[in-house]
Every structure is written in C-alpha cells, then in structure tokens.
Amino acid sequence: xxxxxxxxGIVTLLGAAFAMSLRNLVHCALAMAVAFSGIAALYLQLDxxxxxxxxxxxxxxxIAILIVFAILLTRSGEAPENSVLTSGWMAGIAVSAxxxxxxxxxxxxxxxxxxxxxxxxxxxxKNVGDALMTKFVLPxxxxxxxxxxxxxxxxxxxxxxxxxxxxxxxxxxx
Amino acid sequence: xxxxLDQIFVTAxxxxxxxxxxxxxxxxxxxxCIAFVMSVFxxxxxxxxxxxxxxxxxxxxxYGPNRVGIPFTKIRLCGFGQFIPDGIxxxxxxxxxxxxxxxxxxxxxxxxxxxxxxxxxxxxPFGKNMTITDYDAGLLFFFAVGGAVEVSVFMAGWSSRNxxxxxGAMRAIAQMVSYEIPLxxxxxxxxxxxxxxxxxxxxxxxxxxTFGIAHWHxxxxxxxxxxxxxxxxxxxxxxxxxxxxxxxESEIIAGYFTEYSGFKFALFFLGEYLGMFAIIGLGITLFxxxxxxxxxxxxxxxxxxxFLSKLMAIVFVFIWIRGTLPRLRMDQLMNFAWxxxxxxxxxxxxxxxxxxxxxxxxxxxxxxxAIIFGAYAILGRGLMQNQNxxxxxxxxxx
Numbered sequence: 292x293x294x295x296x297x298x299x300g301i302v303t304l305l306g307a308a309f310a311m312s313l314r315n316l317v318h319c320a321l322a323m324a325v326a327f328s329g330i331a332a333l334y335l336q337l338d339x340x341x342x343x344x345x346x347x348x349x350x351x352x353x354i355a356i357l358i359v360f361a362i363l364l365t366r367s368g369e370a371p372e373n374s375v376l377t378s379g380w381m382a383g384i385a386v387s388a389x390x391x392x393x394x395x396x397x398x399x400x401x402x403x404x405x406x407x408x409x410x411x412x413x414x415x416x417k418n419v420g421d422a423l424m425t426k427f428v429l430p431x432x433x434x435x436x437x438x439x440x441x442x443x444x445x446x447x448x449x450x451x452x453x454x455x456x457x458x459x460x461x462x463x464x465x
Numbered sequence: 466x467x468x469x470l471d472q473i474f475v476t477a478x479x480x481x482x483x484x485x486x487x488x489x490x491x492x493x494x495x496x497x498c499i500a501f502v503m504s505v506f507x508x509x510x511x512x513x514x515x516x517x518x519x520x521x522x523x524x525x526x527x528y529g530p531n532r533v534g535i536p537f538t539k540i541r542l543c544g545f546g547q548f549i550p551d552g553i554x555x556x557x558x559x560x561x562x563x564x565x566x567x568x569x570x571x572x573x574x575x576x577x578x579x580x581x582x583x584x585x586x587x588x589x590p591f592g593k594n595m596t597i598t599d600y601d602a603g604l605l606f607f608f609a610v611g612g613a614v615e616v617s618v619f620m621a622g623w624s625s626r627n628x629x630x631x632x633g634a635m636r637a638i639a640q641m642v643s644y645e646i647p648l649x650x651x652x653x654x655x656x657x658x659x660x661x662x663x664x665x666x667x668x669x670x671x672x673x674x675t676f677g678i679a680h681w682h683x684x685x686x687x688x689x690x691x692x693x694x695x696x697x698x699x700x701x702x703x704x705x706x707x708x709x710x711x712x713x714e715s716e717i718i719a720g721y722f723t724e725y726s727g728f729k730f731a732l733f734f735l736g737e738y739l740g741m742f743a744i745i746g747l748g749i750t751l752f753x754x755x756x757x758x759x760x761x762x763x764x765x766x767x768x769x770x771x772f773l774s775k776l777m778a779i780v781f782v783f784i785w786i787r788g789t790l791p792r793l794r795m796d797q798l799m800n801f802a803w804x805x806x807x808x809x810x811x812x813x814x815x816x817x818x819x820x821x822x823x824x825x826x827x828x829x830x831x832x833x834x835a836i837i838f839g840a841y842a843i844l845g846r847g848l849m850q851n852q853n854x855x856x857x858x859x860x861x862x863x
Contacts, residue, residue: 317623321570324616331609340602344609352612356638359619416602416662439811442646446803 296336303329316362324355341416467765474501474769475594498597502586509776510738511548517784519544524788555731563626563724570624575725575732577617581610582736585743590665592756592769603664604656607747608649611702614740615641618711621733622721633720636795637711640701643802644708648698650810651691654817655682655751664747668755677761681754686833687817690841692752694810696779699748701802703741706787713792741783742776749775805848812840 306326310319327350334343377383398404423431469476478497485493515530522529533550534541562571588603590596600606615638622634656662659670673680682688701708712720722733749755753775756768793801816833823829 315567318567318570321616321620328613340600341605344602344605347609348605348612352609352615353642356615356619356642359623360638363623416605442807446807449799449803 293336296333299329299332299336303333317359320355320358320362323358324351327351327355341419467767471593471767471769473767474592495597502583502597506586506739506742507735509742509773510735511552512545513738513780514551515545515547516780517787518547520781520784521788524785552731556728558727560727560729561724565626566724567624567626570620571724572729574617574621574624575729575736577620578614578736579732579739581613581617582740582743584610585740586746588664589743589746590668590750590755591746591772592767595756595769596665599663599665602662604652604662604667604747604751607664607743608645608652611740611744612645614736617736618721621725625721625724627724629717629719630721630723633711633717633723636717637704637721640704640708640711640798643799644698644701644806647694647802647806647810648702650807650814651694651698652747652751654687654691654813657814657817658682658687658821664750664755668750668757671754672757674761679754679757679759679761681752681757681759683752683754685820686830686837687813687820688752690809690813690816690837692748694806694813695748695752697806699741699744700783700786701798702744703737703783705741705783707790707793708798709792710795710798742780745776745779745783746772749779800848805844808844809840812836 303326306322306324306329309322310326313319313322327346331343331346331351334340334346478494481497482490482494519529519531529544530547531544532541533544533546535546562568585607587598588596588600588606596603618637618641619634622630622632622637625631655667659667661667661670671679671681678684683692700706704711710716712722717723722730725733749772756772758764758766758771816836819836820829820833823832
C-alpha cells in the first residue's frame with residue numbers, strides 16, 4: 292500500500308465519520324461529498340478509471356447537490372439543539388460490532404471466495420465500453436430507454452399545464 | 466527548424482528532467498507541468514481582464530483602462546499594466562467575513578472552486594505532444610471534475626448567510642445542471658465519430674487535410690450544430706452574459722460571492738475565468754481541431770500558438786456577446802435549455818450516427834443538413850409559441 296492510498300483512505304473514512312456525526316445537516320452532506328471524492332480517488336489509484344470518473348460525476352456532481360437541495364427545501368437552517376447521539380447509542384455500537392464480526396467471519400471463511408488473489412484484470416475505459424457494446428448491449432439499451440423516458444417525462448412535468456392561464460399571465464411581460 | 470520550435474517545450478521538459486535522479490523523475494516532471502499551467506493560464510486571465518474592460522469600453526463608446534503601464538517610466542502599454550495594480554489591490558484589501566457566516570465552509574468555498582478547475586487542465590492538449598496526463602478517458606475526466614464546481618458554488622452561497630448569496634447559488638446550480646446536459650450530449654457526437662474518449666486522439670482525427678482545408682469537426686453538419694450547442698452551453702456553464710443570472714448585479718448584487726472580499730473574491734474571479742478558458746479549450750479540442758492549423762500551408766506555425774490564438778479568438782467572442790446581449794429571464798433560460806437545446810442535441814446524436822454510416826459523398830451532406838434544418842425550424846417554432854413577439858408595450862407608473 293502506497294502512502295497516497297493510506298492518506299486518501301483516511302480522508303475518506305474521516306469524511307464518512309463526519310457525515311454521521313456533525314450537527315448541521317448541510318455540513319453532513321458536504322462531509323459526505325468529501326467521502327465520495329475520496330472513494331473516487333481510491334478507485335483511480337486502483338486503475339479503475341471508469342468507476343472513478345463515474346463516482347465523481349454522479350455522486351459528487353449530482354447526488355450530493357440533490358441531497359443538499361432536499362435539506363434546504365425541507366428544513367430550516369438551524370442546527371438541532373439536542374445531541375446527535377440517541378440515548379441507546381452504546382447498545383447500537385455493540386450490536387453493530389457483533390454484526391460486523393459475524394459478517395466478517397462468514398466472508399473470510401466462505402468457500403465462494405478463492406483463497407489466492409487472482410491477477411488484477413485490465414479494465415480500461417475502452418474495455419468497459421467494448422463490454423457494454425457487445426455482451427451487455429441489451430441491458431444498456433434498456434437503461435438508456437428508461438433514462439430517456441425519464442428525461443422526457445421531466446420535461447413534460449415542467450411544461451405549463453394550462454395554456455389558457457399562462458397566456459393571460461405572459462401577456463403583459465413582453 | 467519549425468518542428469524544433471513546435472516541440473521546444475517538450476524538449477525543454479525532457480532536458481530539465483534528465484538532470485534529476487531516476488526515482489524523482491515522475492514527480493519533478495509533474496511539478497514542472499503544474500508550474501506551466503499555474504503560470505500560463507493565470508497570465509492569460511490577467512490579460513483577459515484588461516482586454517475585456519478595453520473591448521467593453523470600445524463597445525460602449527468609451528476608452529476603458531489606458532493609463533497604467535510600467536511603473537516609474539512613461540511607457541503606458543495602452544493600459545495593459547492594469548492587472549498588476551488590480552492584483553495588488555485585491556491582495557491587500559481587508560478580508561471581511563460576515564458574523565453569521567459559517568466560517569469554515571466560507572473559507573473553503575473559493576479553494577474548492579479552484580481545485581477542480583485547475584484539475585481540468587490536466588487532460589487538455591495544448592499542443593502537439595503537450596498533454597499533461599494522457600488519460601484514455603480524458604473527456605470523461607474533464608466532465609467529472611467540472612461537476613464538482615457546483616458543490617463549491619453551493620458552499621459559497623449557503624455559508625454566507627445572505628439571501629442574495631443563496632438565491633445566486635440556487636440560480637447557478639439550476640443553470641449549471643440544466644446546461645451540463647446539452648454540453649455533454651453535444652460532445653458525445655464527437656466521441657461517436659472519432660471512437661475515442663482520448664482528447665489527443667480526437668485532435669489527431671481532425672489533423673488531416675483535403676484541398677488544403679483541415680478536417681475540423683465544425684466543418685460537418687453535425688459538428689456545426691454540436692459546436693453551436695457547445696458554445697451556448699459553455700457560455701451558460703461559465704455564467705457569462707446572456708446567462709449571467711447567478712451573478713446579476715442589478716438583481717442579486719453579485720450572487721454567490723456577494724459576501725466575499727479581498728483575495729477570496731479574487732480567487733472566485735480567477736476560478737471563474739480559468740473555468741471559462743478550460744471549457745473553451747475543450748470546445749476547441751472537440752470541434753475546432755485543437756492545436757491543428759485550419760489550412761495546410763500554415764502548419765509550420767507552432768501548435769501551441771494555434772491553440773492559444775483560437776482560445777483568445779473565442780474569448781473575444783465571449784466578450785463581444787457580453788457587450789451586446791441583455792440578460793435572459795429565468796423562464797427563458799430554462800425553456801431554452803430543456804425545450805430547444807436538449808432535443809436538438811439528441812437529434813444531433815442521431816445525425817452523427819447517420820453521418821458515420823452513410824457513404825462519404827454529397828448525399829450524406831444533403832440528408833444530414835436536411836434533418837438538422839428541419840429539426841431547427843420545428844423546435845424554434847415550438848419555442849416561439851405563446852410568446853407574442855408583437856410591438857413592445859410600455860407601462861408607466863401612474
């Protein structure tokens with residue numbers, strides 16, 4: 292593990308921890324954006340370019356903004372007075388630690404995972420694109436169709452519903 | 466001779482790096498490239514601020530800055546020394562932070578703005594063999610880091626605790642999200658035809674000549690439409706007039722950086738202009754042939770000269786538009802993006818597909834141009850509906 296990898300890993304974990312523990316929800320959302328960027332940096336260091344870029348493009352560029360907007364539109368800006376932790380936080384930590392131990396034990400002892408680490412596959416953006424265009428072309432086309440339908444639907448929702456009413460509103464503006 | 470001049474920076478880099486021990490070479494080479502970007506493009510920014518004020522002055526029938534030249538001499542340089550006192554002024558001004566502001570986020574916002582903008586320069590080919598990191602997916606990288614700018618705009622607007630700042634940030638994010646879609650969709654056509662996301666590869670594809678004229682993508686029907694869409698969307702992405710609603714002085718003071726002063730304001734200013742140069746650079750790379758020359762008998766001019774002159778030419782058009790067009794209304798802005806640019810960009814992708822698969826003769830020119838012209842006419846008519854463009858009616862206060 293290179294020092295850069297360790298540093299980005301620590302930054303990612305710190306961002307995630309702050310996203311859980313800060314009082315102000317907007318701060319939490321921004322900390323989560325830091326965690327997302329850290330994950331993207333980790334992907335890039337592991338030579339997974341496509342996933343790394345998609346992580347930034349989708350999570351930092353779109354989802355973080357979406358979350359922040361949702362917070363702004365639904366709540367007032369004041370931070371809550373009471374503590375972030377609920378009363379039963381000790382029990383929560385105990386339960387989650389137990390769950391983590393059990394899952395970790397199960398994964399490490401599973402027969403489905405090969406014991407030897409296989410050689411790293413070469414996954415350039417070109418390979419990902421080739422796979423999407425040949426082997427996975429049908430799922431890709433369906434996703435594309437669904438997303439285009441969603442986009443057209445958004446445009447239709449944004450259209451004015453009552454043209455009669457809008458005409459009378461627009462009349463004086465020009 | 467001309468080849469050597471063309472490659473002078475590449476040779477200089479190799480020469481400098483050869484003096485460093487083997488182990489440190491990647492780091493030193495990266496540092497030199499960063500120093501290059503950090504010195505050249507802020508320099509272009511400094512010149513552009515003066516140029517912008519002078520051109521706007523000419524458009525508005527006044528002189529613009531024409532006094533400051535070299536200090537302690539009588540040389541005036543037509544006022545092109547103006548950026549030095551401007552820089553000193555912004556460095557020495559008091560940094561005011563509002564009492565109610567969220568101090569940490571307020572401090573971080575200009576920094577977060579500048580980092581992705583500077584990262585975007587990593588993949589742009591400034592000249593022949595002059596790409597800093599030649600990523601396979603350079604175009605994807607550019608758009609990915611561009612998406613992170615929105616976070617900084619939100620941070621600035623929200624942390625200032627000022628209604629104008631928040632309004633400006635909301636407007637800016639709505640605008641950036643809306644215009645990012647036509648921006649990316651218009652770039653997709655180039656990727657389809659070239660078959661690569663690598664920006665150097667895209668430039669190489671345009672570096673051929675027929676009858677002495679270059680194969681720039683802008684000289685094809687889909688490329689022309691793509692370039693115009695890209696140009697308009699990049700105007701909106703860099704918050705320039707007529708899309709400057711996020712920082713409309715007469716409505717919301719300065720938008721999301723209302724509460725910034727001194728050097729933080731200068732950082733925002735710098736970030737905005739560097740973002741503009743980066744996106745223009747991408748537009749040049751995608752549609753205007755990058756560092757290639759438009760005609761074959763001018764190929765001896767160094768590639769970086771071509772890149773920078775194309776950049777400055779488009780910057781001039783940006784300034785010209787700023788001096789000419791009024792600001793759009795919010796509904797006009799959104800209507801234009803979603804009802805005109807988005808459908809046209811989708812049809813343009815379709816046209817690029819037809820162009821790719823039809824035989825290379827006059828028929829594909831006819832078919833592609835006809836589809837684009839029809840789509841343009843129908844969409845334009847759709848956009849004009851319910852907008853009575855009659856005689857202007859003035860209403861006065863009683």
